[in-house]
Each structure stands twice: as structure tokens, then as C-alpha cells.
Amino acid sequence: VRIDAKEVLRIARLAHLDLAEEEIARLSAELSSILSHVEMLRSVDTQGVAETFHPLEYGGPMRADDTVASLGAAEATRGAPGGAAGAFLVPRIIG
Amino acid sequence: VSLPGAEWSPLLASAKALREGQVRARAVAESSLARARRVDASLAAFISLREDALLAEADDIDRRRAAGETLGPLAGVPVVLKDNILTRGHPTTAASRILDGFVPPYDATVVARLRGADALILGKTNLDEFAMGSSTENSAFGPSKNPWDPQRVPGGSSGGSCVAVASGVTAAALGSDTGGSIRLPASYCGTVGLKPTYGRVSRYGLVAFGSSLDQIGPITRTVEDAALLLGVIAGYDAHDSTSSAEPVPDYLAAARTDPAGLRIGVPREWIAAEGMDPEVLAAVRAAIDAAAKLGMEIREVSLPHARYAIPTYYIVATAEASANLARYDGVRFGLRVPADDLQSQYRATRSRGFGAEVKRRIMLGTYVLSSGYYDAYYAQASRVRTLVRRDFTDAFRDVDLLLAPTAPSPAFRIGEKADDPLAMYLSDVFTTTMNLAGIPALSLPCGFSRGGLPIGCQIIGPDFAEGTIFRAARALEESFGLADRHPTLA
Numbered sequence: 001v002r003i004d005a006k007e008v009l010r011i012a013r014l015a016h017l018d019l020a021e022e023e024i025a026r027l028s029a030e031l032s033s034i035l036s037h038v039e040m041l042r043s044v045d046t047q048g049v050a051e052t053f054h055p056l057e058y059g060g061p062m063r064a065d066d067t068v069a070s071l072g073a074a075e076a077t078r079g080a081p082g083g084a085a086g087a088f089l090v091p092r093i094i095g
Numbered sequence: 096v097s098l099p100g101a102e103w104s105p106l107l108a109s110a111k112a113l114r115e116g117q118v119r120a121r122a123v124a125e126s127s128l129a130r131a132r133r134v135d136a137s138l139a140a141f142i143s144l145r146e147d148a149l150l151a152e153a154d155d156i157d158r159r160r161a162a163g164e165t166l167g168p169l170a171g172v173p174v175v176l177k178d179n180i181l182t183r184g185h186p187t188t189a190a191s192r193i194l195d196g197f198v199p200p201y202d203a204t205v206v207a208r209l210r211g212a213d214a215l216i217l218g219k220t221n222l223d224e225f226a227m228g229s230s231t232e233n234s235a236f237g238p239s240k241n242p243w244d245p246q247r248v249p250g251g252s253s254g255g256s257c258v259a260v261a262s263g264v265t266a267a268a269l270g271s272d273t274g275g276s277i278r279l280p281a282s283y284c285g286t287v288g289l290k291p292t293y294g295r296v297s298r299y300g301l302v303a304f305g306s307s308l309d310q311i312g313p314i315t316r317t318v319e320d321a322a323l324l325l326g327v328i329a330g331y332d333a334h335d336s337t338s339s340a341e342p343v344p345d346y347l348a349a350a351r352t353d354p355a356g357l358r359i360g361v362p363r364e365w366i367a368a369e370g371m372d373p374e375v376l377a378a379v380r381a382a383i384d385a386a387a388k389l390g391m392e393i394r395e396v397s398l399p400h401a402r403y404a405i406p407t408y409y410i411v412a413t414a415e416a417s418a419n420l421a422r423y424d425g426v427r428f429g430l431r432v433p434a435d436d437l438q439s440q441y442r443a444t445r446s447r448g449f450g451a452e453v454k455r456r457i458m459l460g461t462y463v464l465s466s467g468y469y470d471a472y473y474a475q476a477s478r479v480r481t482l483v484r485r486d487f488t489d490a491f492r493d494v495d496l497l498l499a500p501t502a503p504s505p506a507f508r509i510g511e512k513a514d515d516p517l518a519m520y521l522s523d524v525f526t527t528t529m530n531l532a533g534i535p536a537l538s539l540p541c542g543f544s545r546g547g548l549p550i551g552c553q554i555i556g557p558d559f560a561e562g563t564i565f566r567a568a569r570a571l572e573e574s575f576g577l578a579d580r581h582p583t584l585a
Contacts, residue, residue: 008458015417015461016424016438017454018446027458030516034459037517038406038472044479051477052484054307054337055293055533061340063333075200081431088426091437 001035003028102130102263103581106172106320109266113171116160120171120215124153127173127217131264137585138240138249140258142178142188144218149173152215167213169327174209175259175268177252178219179226180311181300182206185216189302190234191224193448194429203300204335205269205311205328212327217265220255224450225420226276226304228252229522230512233452238509241283242582243548247506250280250522256314257284262582267324268314273305274408275501275526277312278538282501282551285540285580287321287568288314290526292559293533294339296325297332305415306337308408308530317578318539318569322346325561341559349562350569355390357567359383360494362398365525372504378542378550379500385574386498391567396490396497400482401528405520407483408527410463410476417460423448455516484532487557496567497555500525501538505548529555537564540577 003011008028012019019027073086080088101123104112112118128146135141156171176182179189181199183206188194206216223233231254232238239254241247242262249258253270257280260268270277272290281288289312296311303309313324326346332338361383366376387393425431425444432443449457463472490497502522512519529536535558538551554571556564572578 003462011458011462011465014465015457016421016441016445017449017457018442019454023451023454027455030455031459031462033517034409034520035462038410041403041406041410041475041479042471044400044403044475044482046475046478046482049478049481051474052480052531053477055484055531056337056339060294060336060338061331063336071200077427078200079196079198079428081196081425081429082433090426091433091435091440093437 001032001039003031003035101126103316104266105317106266106315107323110169110172114166120153120156121150123171124149124173124215127265131218131259134259134262134264134584138242138245138258138262139237140220140239140255140262140264142190142219142221142236142255143186145185145216149215149217156213156215167211169209170213172214172267173217173265174214175217175220175256175265176206177222177256177268177270179222179271179302180206180269181302182216182219185219187219187302189225190222190236191448191450191453192235192430193423193445197429199300201300204297204332206300208328220253220259220268222255223252224453225302225416226252226271226273227416227452227456229275229279229519231255231280232509232513233450235450240509241506242584243285244506245585246508247548248283248509250283250506252276253314254280257281257286257288260286260314260316262584266315266320269311269328270314271301271309271311272530273308274412274530275523277314278501278526278536278551278553279522281314281538283506283549285549286314286316287318287537287539288312289321289325289537289561290529290535291325291329291561292535294337295329295341295535295559295561297335297338299332299334303419305412306419307415308412318565318572319347319350321537322350322565344562346562346565350565352566354567354570357391357496357563358494359386359391359393359567360396360490360497361393362401362497362499363395364398364401365499368503368524370503371500374544375500375502375504375550379498379552382541382552382571383498385571386567389570389574394494396494398486398490398528400479400486403479404483404528404531405524407476407479407531408523409459409520410472411480411531413456413460414464414473415460417457417464420453420457452516480531483528487532487534491557495556495563496560499553499555501551501553505544505550525553534558535561535564537568539568539572541571541575
């Protein structure tokens, strides 16, 4: 498996990461090496085998669908960077 | 005043002494805090300590005891937490710059349960950033060091918690285990460490890494202490939809039950594994002999798909991590690197806030989930995961528990694997399998290398068989006779 610089940049864009030149080169080598190791999974016969996305076969219990108190806006936004009380601030989106 | 040697007192004994008023919570807290500072200076076990708050809470315990109030089972006992477990009003960093300045507005359920048992939170321990690593070298705060040899890693990612317990700061710690992050450092540091069954302990308030794999568990010096601590933190929690309603049994009683007659399986693939250190192999073989002498019946079993665990794990875990870590974007908490538009702010914040290993895993996870690759990687890994779990279901038809090594070698040198991510991932070759299957496993100290490094073995059970694991582990622990062996601090 060969993950070239162009592919590294495609993934970085999806992952919202800016990469320096040396990071691109390093990740290209490392991802290629890790994905080559992972290649061995292709040889496993999984015909008719269902996926496991979750180890709980029995499913979790359901909670009662009741309204309960939660944090509240003031508490939830208290530590927000550059925030105003009760709100999250982001750069202007609409011009 | 605490007695000399009190730093090695088991949780069970300290809790009893505190409950009966033989020792004051204030004295225990002060000596534990002093030892924490000393250990931190040489081994970098902590990210933060709760100094004033701890002493005030200890005074409160003493006052309540003097007033004749009924106290919880861990009243006044100091406990440390891996710093990816949320503590209300006290910073939680996950050892990442991206959580710089984050002060959680709520306690994790395990913290609420510890506080409910009147335990005292001494501090937050070092880890690999977002629990991604096997050595604690990936911490934004620098690596922790192994108490048996400070040139070596303590293992990871719950390295700081294991260092604190192994070096006598506290008798109990909590860690989290996504692919071996409790068991690997437990084996490198010579402590007991348990990854419970998926769903046994609430994950509410645990900084999410791989949500179908993560579990919080106890790290202690003795098996009974792990049983006691699990009993406090386990059980259903309405805040975690994956927490189980399975009743919590009396784990201490289970630990004290004679293990004779238990059927122990030895996985053929793991006892003949390539690259296994001969001293680890000898120690695990001695543990198997010890189990037989205790009346347990030894059988060979096979886990034919275990060899696929590492590649399966590194697809499933990184896919889940890439989704979980999307929330760190500089908007709601932690670091923000301001930029003119939102997309640039996301990228600037994430690029500065995440360390190299976290970026590598986000990239890998994003790739395996991306359009055109999903079926070849993530879906195939999820099908192999079914086969991995099925191996255990088959094995547990014939045996009650499995016995295996925890890690292929004792602790390695700091820096030794830092430039080779794949070699680092292979440290988890015997541990990730149980996270994929969701089943419980405990690492128990079972010997030392000639160089004086601890070696651990794993006792593995089917879903919710923690009691049976403790039952075998406590008897084995006694037969190994290592309880009085402790590292010497600088």
C-alpha cells in the first residue's frame, strides 16, 4: 500500500488538519507501513460473517423517557474559548 | 500519624484503619501528598495534584467520623485518576494541549461513585495523549518513568496511574483500557490492573477514544483491592447507554473462594508467539504450573483469529477515534487558535493542539472510513472482529478462564520505539483481542526478569466473569509471593 503526498493531503482535508511539509513526508511513510501491515485482513474469509460494531450482544437497557435537569447554558459555556456567557462564539460565517 | 511502611498498606487495610479511627484521614492525605510530590519529581507520574481541596476534604471526613456519622466504604482513602476521567471543577487534560484550560462542569460517574464511597481524589495522572500509546511517551507533558528502572517506560497509556500505585503514593488508581492501556502498564510496573467487561463500568465522563472498546478499571497492588474498587465503580448508569444492568456481585467474596476445580485454558497461539521474550515465557509457564498446583485444571485451547487482532484493532480504534476527536475544534472547550473563518480556525486549532501520534491515528481512521475504502478496511475489520469474539465463545465452552502473557517483553527503554509506530503497536499483541471481544482481563504480577523488571500474566474470562478472574488471581498472587517486593525510590 502506497499513500503518497496527494493522498495524505486528501485525508488531512477531511480530518481538518493542516500539515507541514515534513509531516506530509513522515505520514506518507508511516501510513503506508501501517496499512501494509493491515493488508493481511484481506486474506481472512469473512463470507457470510456479520459485522461487530459493538461487543454488547444483549443490547443495553433503556432508561425511562423522562425530562431531567441538565447543565444549562451558563454552566455549559463557562469554559468556552473566547466565549460570551451562555453562548459559543465563532468567526462570522455569513458575509 | 501514619506508621512506617504505610505507603504499602493495601486499600482494604487502609480503609479499615480509617473507618475504625486508628488513623486520621488528614494524616493519610498529608503523607500521600508528600509521597506524590516526591514520586512526581523523579518519575513524572502526575499532571495535577489536588492539594488544598484534598486536605479540606480529609478534615471533613475526620469531622464526620468524630460526629459519629456513617461513612462510606472508602472513607478518607486517597485515590488517583488517569487524567482522561472528568473531575468537576478540576482541570482534565487527557495529556493534550487541545484541552488547555478545560475545567469539566461535571464529574465522571466513576468519580461520583468514589466520592459517594467517601474516597478522596488526590490527583490526576499522566497518560499518552488521549490514551493513544503504549508507553506514556506521547503525553504533551513529557514521559513518565518506570519506578523499577527510570530509564524505561512505565507502559501506557495509563502509565502515571500505575507508577503512582507501584511506588506507594496510593493503594488505588483508575485507568482506562481501549487496547491494553491498563494491563500493559500494570505488567510493566508490577501492579494489578483489570479491564472489566465492556458495559460493566460506566464510561460517562471518560474522554472518548474508541467508544466500542473503552473501559475504565482499577489499578491496585493486590487482587483483593481490585475486587473492592471494582465493586464501588461498577454497575448500571442511566448516563451511559452502553452500561449493563447485570447485577454487581460481591467481588471480595469471589476473590476469597478456593479456585480448585476451575478449568484454565492456555491459548496455544500465545504461548508459542513469535518474538516472545524467553523470561516472560518462563514466568507465564511457571504461573500455569502454579495454577495446576492450586487444583486448577489446565487445558490447551486455540484462538485461531487472535493473530488478526492488531490490524483489526488499529482499524476499529482509529476509525472510532477519528469520529470522537472531531469534537475538538476550538469552539466549545479547550484550546482555540483564532482565524478569520471557521474552517481555518478548526484546522489551526487542531493542527496546533494535537500531538504527532494523535494526528497519525486521526489520519488513519479518517482514511479507513473515507469513501471507497470503508468496505475494504472498516467493514472487513468489523467482520474479523466477529471471528475474534467467536474464538473466545468457542474456547469458553471448555474452560472457565484463560491464562496468557500480558506483554511480549518487560518494559522497554524510553525512546526505544518512539520512531517506529508499528513496533509500538505490537506491544499490545496480547491485549487488544479482549477489547475487540469486550471480555474482561486482569494483569497480575507473576515474576521478575533477571534485570529486576516486573513481568505480568493475564487472566481472561467470559462476559461478566470478573468474580471468577479474581478467584483465580488471588490464589495465584499468594502462591507467587511477590507482595512485599517494591521499587526503591530515588
